[in-house]
Amino acid sequence: MAPAMRGVLWGLVAFFVFNAATLAVDPSAESPYASQVSVTVGWFAAMIAYLLGIGGLEAVARPMFGLSDTWREAPGWRRYFGFSTDHKVVGLQYMLASAGGFLVAGLVAMAMRYQLMTPYLTIFGSTSDYLTAVGIHGTIMMFSVATVFMVGGLGNYLVPLMIGTNRTVFPKLSGLSVWLVPFGILTVALSPLLGGFTTGWRGYQPLAGSDTNGILFYYLGIVALTTSSFMVALNLTTTIIFRRAPGVTWNRLPMFAWGILTVSLLNLIWLPEIQITYLMNLAERLVPLNLFNANGSPAMYLDLFWLFGHPEVYIVVVPALAVWNEILPVMGKKSLFARPVAVLGLVFVMLLSGLVWAHHMFTNIRATEQLPFSFFTEMISIPTGFAYLAAIGTLWRSRLQVNTPTLLVLMSMFNFLIGGLTGLFLADVPINYQIHNTFWVVGHFHYTIIGGMVFSSLAAMYYWLPKFSGRMFNEFWGKFGAIWIFIAFNATFGNFFVLGLRGMNRWVPVYPGYLVPENVWTSIAAFVLGAGFLFHAAHLWWAWYRGEKADENPWGARTLEWQTSSPTPEVNFSRPPIVAANFYSYGDDAPPVLWAGDASHAD
Amino acid sequence: MGDLVAVFVIWLVAGGLAEWATVSWINSGPWDSGPYFYVASNLGTVGLHAFDFLLEFAVAIFMLVVVMIAYSAVRFRVRRGERPSQAPSQSRYNGTFVGVWIVGSIVLNLLFWIHPTASGLEAVYAAQLPQNNKNALIVDVAARQWEWIFSYPQYGIQQAVNNQGFDALWLPVNRPVEFVLKSYDPAHNYENIDYVIHSFWIPAFGVKEDVVPGQTRYLYLIPTHITSTKTNEMVRVQCAEVCGGGHPYMEADVHVVTPQAFAAWVQHQKHLQASILNLEGIVGDES
Numbered sequence: 001m002a003p004a005m006r007g008v009l010w011g012l013v014a015f016f017v018f019n020a021a022t023l024a025v026d027p028s029a030e031s032p033y034a035s036q037v038s039v040t041v042g043w044f045a046a047m048i049a050y051l052l053g054i055g056g057l058e059a060v061a062r063p064m065f066g067l068s069d070t071w072r073e074a075p076g077w078r079r080y081f082g083f084s085t086d087h088k089v090v091g092l093q094y095m096l097a098s099a100g101g102f103l104v105a106g107l108v109a110m111a112m113r114y115q116l117m118t119p120y121l122t123i124f125g126s127t128s129d130y131l132t133a134v135g136i137h138g139t140i141m142m143f144s145v146a147t148v149f150m151v152g153g154l155g156n157y158l159v160p161l162m163i164g165t166n167r168t169v170f171p172k173l174s175g176l177s178v179w180l181v182p183f184g185i186l187t188v189a190l191s192p193l194l195g196g197f198t199t200g201w202r203g204y205q206p207l208a209g210s211d212t213n214g215i216l217f218y219y220l221g222i223v224a225l226t227t228s229s230f231m232v233a234l235n236l237t238t239t240i241i242f243r244r245a246p247g248v249t250w251n252r253l254p255m256f257a258w259g260i261l262t263v264s265l266l267n268l269i270w271l272p273e274i275q276i277t278y279l280m281n282l283a284e285r286l287v288p289l290n291l292f293n294a295n296g297s298p299a300m301y302l303d304l305f306w307l308f309g310h311p312e313v314y315i316v317v318v319p320a321l322a323v324w325n326e327i328l329p330v331m332g333k334k335s336l337f338a339r340p341v342a343v344l345g346l347v348f349v350m351l352l353s354g355l356v357w358a359h360h361m362f363t364n365i366r367a368t369e370q371l372p373f374s375f376f377t378e379m380i381s382i383p384t385g386f387a388y389l390a391a392i393g394t395l396w397r398s399r400l401q402v403n404t405p406t407l408l409v410l411m412s413m414f415n416f417l418i419g420g421l422t423g424l425f426l427a428d429v430p431i432n433y434q435i436h437n438t439f440w441v442v443g444h445f446h447y448t449i450i451g452g453m454v455f456s457s458l459a460a461m462y463y464w465l466p467k468f469s470g471r472m473f474n475e476f477w478g479k480f481g482a483i484w485i486f487i488a489f490n491a492t493f494g495n496f497f498v499l500g501l502r503g504m505n506r507w508v509p510v511y512p513g514y515l516v517p518e519n520v521w522t523s524i525a526a527f528v529l530g531a532g533f534l535f536h537a538a539h540l541w542w543a544w545y546r547g548e549k550a551d552e553n554p555w556g557a558r559t560l561e562w563q564t565s566s567p568t569p570e571v572n573f574s575r576p577p578i579v580a581a582n583f584y585s586y587g588d589d590a591p592p593v594l595w596a597g598d599a600s601h602a603d
Numbered sequence: 604m605g606d607l608v609a610v611f612v613i614w615l616v617a618g619g620l621a622e623w624a625t626v627s628w629i630n631s632g633p634w635d636s637g638p639y640f641y642v643a644s645n646l647g648t649v650g651l652h653a654f655d656f657l658l659e660f661a662v663a664i665f666m667l668v669v670v671m672i673a674y675s676a677v678r679f680r681v682r683r684g685e686r687p688s689q690a691p692s693q694s695r696y697n698g699t700f701v702g703v704w705i706v707g708s709i710v711l712n713l714l715f716w717i718h719p720t721a722s723g724l725e726a727v728y729a730a731q732l733p734q735n736n737k738n739a740l741i742v743d744v745a746a747r748q749w750e751w752i753f754s755y756p757q758y759g760i761q762q763a764v765n766n767q768g769f770d771a772l773w774l775p776v777n778r779p780v781e782f783v784l785k786s787y788d789p790a791h792n793y794e795n796i797d798y799v800i801h802s803f804w805i806p807a808f809g810v811k812e813d814v815v816p817g818q819t820r821y822l823y824l825i826p827t828h829i830t831s832t833k834t835n836e837m838v839r840v841q842c843a844e845v846c847g848g849g850h851p852y853m854e855a856d857v858h859v860v861t862p863q864a865f866a867a868w869v870q871h872q873k874h875l876q877a878s879i880l881n882l883e884g885i886v887g888d889e890s
């Protein structure tokens with residue numbers, strides 16, 4: 001039986017067994033089949049059984065008891081449906097799982113936009129159903145796409161290659177962690193079985209306290225997804241620190257690896273914080289504890305959530321900023337401009353991101369807190385701007401090949417600029433009083449996330465496609481798709497700003513009639529955008545198997561992942577690379593990256 | 604040098620056009636409400652002025668960056684039929700560019716924080732001071748799932764409603780209002796674990812304030828124009844924090860009227876209230 005099937009089966013069995021056993025000990029007054037406690041216990045048991053089933057039993061559990069590791073990976077494509085310790089397999093598994101999350105949550109978004117074409121309920125049976133949809137969309141997008149595709153996906157695949165190693169430090173850890181992604185997505189998506197939840201992705205208390213039990217699957221799903229990200233952060237941080245090939249000094253570390261390193265540090269600092277918060281919420285419900293309702297401190301939950309929630313948005317965008325400066329020097333055949341400034345920008349963003357969380361709460365906090373939080377919020381745009389500084393400096397007087405990856409990077413820079421500048425308005429407290437919790441905010445963060453991170457991810461997919469598959473995409477259709485989503489994206493989310501200013505608030509399937517025409521146009525553009533993403537998926541899928549055979553190093557890049565054959569061989573580097581020059585030095589007299597001599601003499 | 608001059612000139616022209624469009628937007632709408640579409644309170648005006656100010660700068664910055672990116676992508680591209688080659692210039696640093704960029708972004712951000720943010724907040728805070736709210740009309744606002752309940756303790760009005768019995772907020776123009784905001788249910792005031800956070804928002808007033816269970820919050824503002832929900836639907840009370848299934852329905856009509864009309868409305872409400880209480884046989888010993 002395929003390991004994935006075995007995992008699902010064991011998970012299901014464990015859920016029913018432990019659910020029933022818990023009920024036997026602690027019967028529920030409301031239902032003979034399930035209680036909050038039994039579902040929670042059953043879920044944890046299911047998670048463990050599922051991880052054992054996908055291969056954790058042979059590869060992880062047995063060695064823990066001193067037995068031999070009897071795990072054998074299946075050959076060929078079947079490998080992707082089970083536990084694997086190869087960082088390339090894990091990276092692709094992450095990308096696929098994350099793309100699956102994007103598809104599910106994207107379809108939910110289409111349903112939401114369909115609903116918003118009318119000021120009364122159509123496809124949703126009740127306003128609570130709509131709110132559940134918003135919550136599922138936001139939660140899956142944030143915790144399985146925005147923070148996962150680039151870090152768990154591209155990070156796991158590319159970082160070891162880029163720093164010149166054959167394996168990560170904790171390969172079994174990431175072999176398991178990737179399987180938590182589909183598990184978490186499924187958990188959140190199944191929350192309607194328990195009644196859904198009306199809080200949206202932020203799980204605001206005390207509303208969560210009076211929600212139906214669907215909120216349990218929101219908490220548990222996020223626990224699974226954040227655990228997965230935490231394991232990635234542990235593995236990649238350690239790998240970057242200890243597994244760099246000779247010559248890959250900190251001063252030479254590739255930009256994308258810097259991005260993943262800063263993001264992983266953010267993850268290591270802040271994920272435990274949000275996980276503790278969610279476990280407290282779980283306990284609040286199961287016990288109950290009265291931590292966050294009117295008897296406790298409702299506003300406390302908001303602080304706890306945003307303490308993590310704000311660094312989270314930099315977890316999303318920092319790898320994207322790094323990808324810009326990874327791709328542009330290659331496509332422009334020009335040395336990366338002001339590299340130390342670009343790296344410092346990433347590091348300062350990482351540090352400052354812990355000081356701005358209360359800007360999500362300007363309509364809630366004390367006046368004395370408003371000034372410092374608006375101050376740091378406005379200041380964080382300075383290091384963020386360093387990514388632009390380096391990118392524009394690199395573009396200047398370059399020999400730019402304006403192909404699909406370049407185009408998508410430039411579009412990402414355009415979109416993210418709008419995302420950043422609209423944030424300036426939100427940081428101004430008197431303006432925030434008006435536009436907070438309106439569609440202005442929804443426009444702002446979709447510009448940063450889709451405009452910045454999703455566009456950059458697509459750029460990365462096209463750029464590294466020859467590396468992943470050994471094949472090339474079609475230049476015409478790639479550009480065609482890029483322009484398609486660029487126009488549709490701006491048409492959709494540009495409208496959100498105007499809607500917000502005109503008084504459209506968030507979380508409303510039913511709204512005043514004067515907003516109808518604008519919403520109709522927005523929805524039509526959104527459908528075109530959704531189709532555009534499907535187009536890219538289809539094109540990439542086709543190119544992966546049917547595209548023209550690509551050269552080993554089609555872009556003439558200098559980073560290490562291109563110094564081995566494409567597609568990447570089973571063993572990344574048959575001979576450990578020794579790096580003798582900067583990865584981002586171009587020009588006719590640039591010294592070769594690899595030390596040409598005999599490896600045994602290297603020092 | 605030529606490229607720099609070209610970027611500068613394109614920025615001046617394109618940026619100038621964009622600024623012209625921006626200023627037309629700013630000067631549009633009733634009372635120059637521009638980007639806010641409709642503003643009818645003193646606090647909203649503070650926000651609007653900040654918005655206008657930032658918009659002019661944001662458009663200029665946006666145009667500058669976009670012109671730099673677009674110019675590079677067009678001017679320095681490898682043209683059709685040309686062979687890709689190494690860039691002729693490999694400069695990795697330019698002190699002037701980096702210096703101007705960093706100092707410029709620091710100066711701009713400090714400026715934005717001082718004005719309009721800090722200066723605007725000063726105006727908002729000043730509007731909350733007691734000396735600026737003498738003779739304020741007090742409106743007690745109870746937010747519950749899912750209804751706004753307005754009472755006027757100075758006039759003995761327990762729950763202001765319109766003729767259909769829906770909650771409605773009436774305010775005299777140009778008189779300071781003190782909103783006393785609480786999240787609770789007057790009819791079930793023992794069930795405090797079910798109270799949730801709401802947010803009191805009147806889009807046309809340009810301001811919202813969260814209403815948090817267990818806390819009392821105050822918001823002072825002055826309605827500056829005679830208007831009502833019928834005139835413009837932005838003149839409405841709308842809950843702006845998700846509060847459960849009824850969240851979209853949690854709204855109420857607003858009427859800003861002359862002092863005379865307000866006095867007449869107060870009499871009408873008292874009359875209405877007395878008749879309802881009479882009907883229910885509650886009143887009697889109180890009168």
Ligand code: HEM
Binds near residue numbers: 450
């Ligand atoms: C594919 C196109 C997308 C469309 C048309 C879309 C549309 C929407 C809409 C209409 C809302 C609800 C606003 C409301 O009623 O409050 C929303 C919320 C949200 N979206 Fe998207 N979205 C898209 C993609 C994404 C992506 C890619 C992400 C992140 C990776 C994302 C993250 C979120 C989040 C976090 C929320 C907030 C949910 C909440 O309020 O709890 N969306 N989106």
Ligand SMILES: [Cu+2]
Binds near residue numbers: 746842843853
């Ligand atoms: Cu509410």
